[in-house]
Amino acid sequence: QGQLVESGGGLVQAGGSLRLSCAASGRTFPTYAMGWFRQAPGKEREFVAVISWNGGSLYYADSVKGRFTISRDNAKNTGNLQMNSLKPEDTAVYYCALGTTSRGRAPADFGSWGQGTQVTVSS
Numbered sequence: 001q002g003q004l005v006e007s008g009g010g011l012v013q014a015g016g017s018l019r020l021s022c023a024a025s026g027r028t029f030p031t032y033a034m035g036w037f038r039q040a041p042g043k044e045r046e047f048v049a050v051i052s053w054n055g056g057s058l059y060y061a062d063s064v065k066g067r068f069t070i071s072r073d074n075a076k077n078t079g080n081l082q083m084n085s086l087k088p089e090d091t092a093v094y095y096c097a098l099g100t101t102s103r104g105r106a107p108a109d110f111g112s113w114g115q116g117t118q119v120t121v122s123s
Helices: none
Strands: 004-007 010-013 018-024 033-039 046-051 058-060 068-073 078-083 092-099 110-113 117-122
Touching (some): 004 092, 033 068, 033 078, 046 068, 046 078, 058 068, 078 092
Parallel strands (some): 010 117
Antiparallel strands (some): 004 018, 018 078, 033 046, 033 092, 068 078, 092 117
């Protein structure tokens, strides 16, 4: 599935925006669903959003619906997560991952992961 590298994290005030990117190596990126997960200190990794291989299906966790937008560019082997109206509870390490289906919601449904990028939202 190749290597994934996230970028774009940082410190932002509540109500602000960040755009995370996920760069994939290899030629198989376009054949996989791409998901975003996050993990806050002391908590389990949780599903944020997923997009199908062709971008035709998008799914979001209820906690981010209406604020976050997932997208991908298969020609560039990249994916993005636009995060608006950020809240302190969005603070976490964010990971992108590749899976065989956009129906996956658990980390075990995804087989390739990036190293993560820290997002911190101050109140």
